[in-house]
Amino acid sequence: MLPHAPQFRAILALLLIFVVSLVGCNSHQSTLKTKKTPDLPQSAAFFKDIAEKSGVKFIHVLGNAGKYYYIESTPSGCAFLDYNNDGYQDIFLVQSGSSAPATTVLTRPFGALFLNQGDGTFKDVTSESGLDKNLGYGQGVAVGDYDNDGFDDLLVTAYGGNHLFHNLHGSGKFQDVTQSMGLGGLHDTGFATSAAWGDYDNDGKLDLYICYYSHWSYALDKPCYVGNTKLRDYCPPTVYPAVTHQLFHNTGQRFVDVSQQSGIAKVIGRGLSAAFLDYNGDRKQDIFVANDQTSCMLWRNNGNGTFTDVAEKVGCAYDGQGQLLAGMGIAMADYDHSGHQSLYISNFSSRANILYKNDGNYFMDVTDEAGLGFSHLKLLSFGCAFLDYDADGWPDLLTNNGHVQMQAGKREAGVPLKMRKQLLHNQGNGTFKEVNDASVLGDLNVPVIGRGLATGDYDNDGRVDVLAMSQNGPVQLFHNLVPRTHHWVSIQTIGTVSNRDGIGARLEIVAGGARQVAMVSGGSSYLSSSDKRVYFGLGKAARIDRISINWPSGTKKTWRALSPDKFYIIKESGELVGHIATSAGTTPNAKREGK
Numbered sequence: 001m002l003p004h005a006p007q008f009r010a011i012l013a014l015l016l017i018f019v020v021s022l023v024g025c026n027s028h029q030s031t032l033k034t035k036k037t038p039d040l041p042q043s044a045a046f047f048k049d050i051a052e053k054s055g056v057k058f059i060h061v062l063g064n065a066g067k068y069y070y071i072e073s074t075p076s077g078c079a080f081l082d083y084n085n086d087g088y089q090d091i092f093l094v095q096s097g098s099s100a101p102a103t104t105v106l107t108r109p110f111g112a113l114f115l116n117q118g119d120g121t122f123k124d125v126t127s128e129s130g131l132d133k134n135l136g137y138g139q140g141v142a143v144g145d146y147d148n149d150g151f152d153d154l155l156v157t158a159y160g161g162n163h164l165f166h167n168l169h170g171s172g173k174f175q176d177v178t179q180s181m182g183l184g185g186l187h188d189t190g191f192a193t194s195a196a197w198g199d200y201d202n203d204g205k206l207d208l209y210i211c212y213y214s215h216w217s218y219a220l221d222k223p224c225y226v227g228n229t230k231l232r233d234y235c236p237p238t239v240y241p242a243v244t245h246q247l248f249h250n251t252g253q254r255f256v257d258v259s260q261q262s263g264i265a266k267v268i269g270r271g272l273s274a275a276f277l278d279y280n281g282d283r284k285q286d287i288f289v290a291n292d293q294t295s296c297m298l299w300r301n302n303g304n305g306t307f308t309d310v311a312e313k314v315g316c317a318y319d320g321q322g323q324l325l326a327g328m329g330i331a332m333a334d335y336d337h338s339g340h341q342s343l344y345i346s347n348f349s350s351r352a353n354i355l356y357k358n359d360g361n362y363f364m365d366v367t368d369e370a371g372l373g374f375s376h377l378k379l380l381s382f383g384c385a386f387l388d389y390d391a392d393g394w395p396d397l398l399t400n401n402g403h404v405q406m407q408a409g410k411r412e413a414g415v416p417l418k419m420r421k422q423l424l425h426n427q428g429n430g431t432f433k434e435v436n437d438a439s440v441l442g443d444l445n446v447p448v449i450g451r452g453l454a455t456g457d458y459d460n461d462g463r464v465d466v467l468a469m470s471q472n473g474p475v476q477l478f479h480n481l482v483p484r485t486h487h488w489v490s491i492q493t494i495g496t497v498s499n500r501d502g503i504g505a506r507l508e509i510v511a512g513g514a515r516q517v518a519m520v521s522g523g524s525s526y527l528s529s530s531d532k533r534v535y536f537g538l539g540k541a542a543r544i545d546r547i548s549i550n551w552p553s554g555t556k557k558t559w560r561a562l563s564p565d566k567f568y569i570i571k572e573s574g575e576l577v578g579h580i581a582t583s584a585g586t587t588p589n590a591k592r593e594g595k
Helices: 010-023 436-446
Strands: 047-049 079-083 090-093 112-116 122-126 137-144 153-161 165-169 175-176 190-197 207-212 246-251 255-257 271-275 288-290 297-301 307-308 328-334 342-345 354-358 363-365 383-389 395-402 422-426 433-435 450-456 465-469 478-480 487-492 507-511 512-520 535-541 544-550 556-562 566-571 575-580 590-592
Touching: 047 436, 047 465, 047 507, 079 137, 079 450, 079 512, 090 153, 090 207, 137 246, 207 271, 207 288, 288 328, 342 383, 383 465, 395 465, 436 478, 478 566, 487 507, 507 535, 544 566, 556 566
Parallel strands: 137 190, 190 271, 383 450, 487 566
Antiparallel strands: 047 478, 079 090, 090 112, 112 122, 137 153, 153 165, 165 175, 190 207, 207 246, 246 255, 271 288, 288 297, 297 307, 328 342, 342 354, 354 363, 383 395, 395 422, 422 433, 450 465, 465 478, 487 535, 507 512, 507 544, 544 556, 566 575, 575 590
């Protein structure tokens, strides 16, 4: 989160705009031969914020009172999760409250848990859930079934200490097991941000990576100003030193800090987001970390409990000009049907968000080639996600935007504090085109101080919806209303030898002559956790030719000739159950299908 002048890429982008204005927009031709996806019908708003109407009433409290404490710049996150296994995505929202020293805070607002009632509405069930307690200055959330009991648990990060909540069998009650599970120690000053779940040793138990941002405390706090004025504002990240992060190994009984012996503690970084992935296809889960004004990390899994940071070696430590990123959020997808997970990293204003194309061994910054070089320059992005919002088979991009400088406009003309979201349509030829019709974007155009962002199909209608957090503002729940012109499929994985969530499983689907690949994720975006069901848009394909799953255990299974427009629950043991998509308020109809 660097409040500096525009860098080389911004200057280059302006030059490109000038050149295009001279030679004409039609002179550009993509080097890829893939047929361009037709533009979507532009007749009605794609996304409508139905949070308040549906019962998701929550306002984030930043607690800023003119002190400009550095921890105020980062909160807060959100999560989709099905905590009671009824097939509908529930919601958890992280709260912050007063940013003053904990010993002086008498009361603090709670985070919130909302039960999806299956009819398009939610009920606040926070009271007596065990989550209705002071969790410190809340930052982010990660969702994962750490004990394989079939119910997703919650890890909440906060300045002042993190919290692990055990889901008590879907009853709506959660037990704080932070101390008993070995997560009670304070790392450095305790400025944790994002966390992610993954099984790095493929032993069937979820391990945990926690990002830490900087060596900041109330005693170390420094005043910062806008230029040579006396206007106070938040300090740039370089004022406070970067720190190491933590990796915890799940033994089945507790979590053991293996940061030192694994090699994770060898490198420092201002960590804001982490994600487990298998970038090189060796069936070992690696870890990518987006850092702010320190080089990004790609922890290659060596397969023996140790990791090596290969980000610089494989091309994803810096942008294409060798500049550090103000890396905030992470999005992952096989956006180009190459069979590899590529990375999209959100960045500061006047700095492009970066698209790293993965060829299976190396990453290349293809931001400019993809048409993303200057579409973002007046925005500052945090939460980000690939989502195939129109189900055409090509993952699109969405970013949640908002500045970190209260005096943003005084630093840089045309860059506000509150910002709209940005939706970028995947053209199917390696490029993206911004959807910029305000009447079509609908409530995505409402400016906020955006932070966390999660995706999930909350009403099980076969369209991916969006949950978004903003500072000192109400939560937003965007209902996807894109016209139904394409087929799709959604897959929930249940491990039996692998971890129960199936995190790390690699899914490959073939339909209509196209192959798509995705991995079950234990966290990405920014401070947030999305629906773990894997969604594939299928375009006009009326049949799924093949679905294959490579499980973390090494098991591989394949199903053929399946129907689209369904939710499938697939167990590692081989059982497959299909659920017909429903309108909100209708219970899904389960139907078993053959292998």
